[in-house]
Amino acid sequence: MTLIAVAGGTGLAGRAVVAEAVARGYRVRSLSRHLPSDEKRVAGAEYVKVDFTTGIGVATGLEGVGALIETLDARSGAALSALPVTSVAVLAAAAEAGIGRIVLLTIVRAGECSMAYYQAQAARALSYEHSGLAATIVYATQFHDLVAGIFAAGAKVGVIPAFKGVSFQPISTVDVARLLVDAAVADGSGKRKVLTGGPEVMDMKELARQWKLVTGSKAMVVGLPLPGSFGRFLRAGKNLIPDAAVGSVKFRDWMAAR
Template identity: 35%
Template sequence: MTTILVTGGTGTLGRIVVERLRDAGEHEVRVLSRTARPYAVDLCKGGAGLDAAVAGVDTIVHCASAPNGGDEQAARNLIAAARRAGVRHLVYISIVGVDRVPLGYYRAKLAVERQVEQSGLGWTVLRATQFHDLLIRLFQALAKLPVMLVPAGVSDQPVEVAEVADRLAELALAAPAGRVEDLGGPEVRGLDDLARSYLGATGRRRPLVRLPLAGKAYRGFRSGGHLAPAHRVGKGTFDDHLATRLGAGPARGR
């Protein structure tokens, strides 16, 4: 029986990865997060708790991430512990565009990719486009104003988180594969179009205003650096997700 450790195993993506791996059977699946016992570990601090979590582990699926900072230190601590424990395979989930969009969080994710590649461990890196849930959180925040402001000229290619979890579980159960093909959602749509679907599904009425922004990161998003149109692997659309999550009918075009 192999032992697989999932970091961030209680998060949006990690908890589904854990479910998929447990459903596959014949594996011990450990969950590491800051609060999940018995492997409650702060990866940024490392320490004896981390060594105990990785002891006897064959494969690590690294889903833990902190958009507010700390990913690089967390990866250093995790990789060092994995080396000490003789871990065979490290699987890392990254984001499409980390090498093309100069956003601070993306730079950190790219730096972690480099750490994984240079770790001396067997490794696999999967990049995915943004999850549907991220767009919903964005639109929830933007819809609080009487007028809904969306960045002008920006498109997105959201993907269903469960489909990314399926792919990560598949990769975790296979041999190290290096950088694998990106996983993108099925549609590339303008943010304003996606926002209209959200408003229609939630019954909100807001005028939409396309707001030009400044900066290198915005230019990177406008140029589509975060998109993977050649890798429309996902099946579930944003409208499908809205219908499932909100119980709404077809939202597009409302």
């Protein structure tokens, strides 16, 4: 049976991937710089301390691995700057270990947004595209968690922000995890690209109203401008991919389940 390793297996997306692969009956090894406490582990998965930037634990972590899924992430600072280099290190380690299939999670059209986080995601995808390995890149729209996080942050000061002219096609980590595992165990040795978006495109104001209804928040939904490169990216609809609406969990249902 294929042993699947998940680089970043303790993060938001990574943990969902670990849970999905375990549920399907695969042997799963989560690789991360810090080992989680017992209550945060997925039952049935193996956890190994690995740091791809220093090489610590890499050989042990990749021993016997048949497929590697990279869900590493960083939001800001030195960690974000180092993220593309870390992905290169992951590729080198996978090649050294002779891993048959590698999979990267990144963002739809990240290269078309000049914000540092999106540029780092685009650089990682390019490294996978140009590698000599059998690589699949999964391009996903924004997670439900991101949209809900924006609303929750604003609600703390009494305002649920609904950026003017902006729509989202949010997707659940469960739906993304399913596609990542599919890619990891697929037959074939060539390069592949997978596009995936949430089940519906919705105006941010409507998403905000749904969030307010489900949470019972007393904060007001307020239309606000979003300046800068991220605002231009979103208003142009670059974050949307309605032709690849393969997600099954709608935002309201995701909120209700939480």
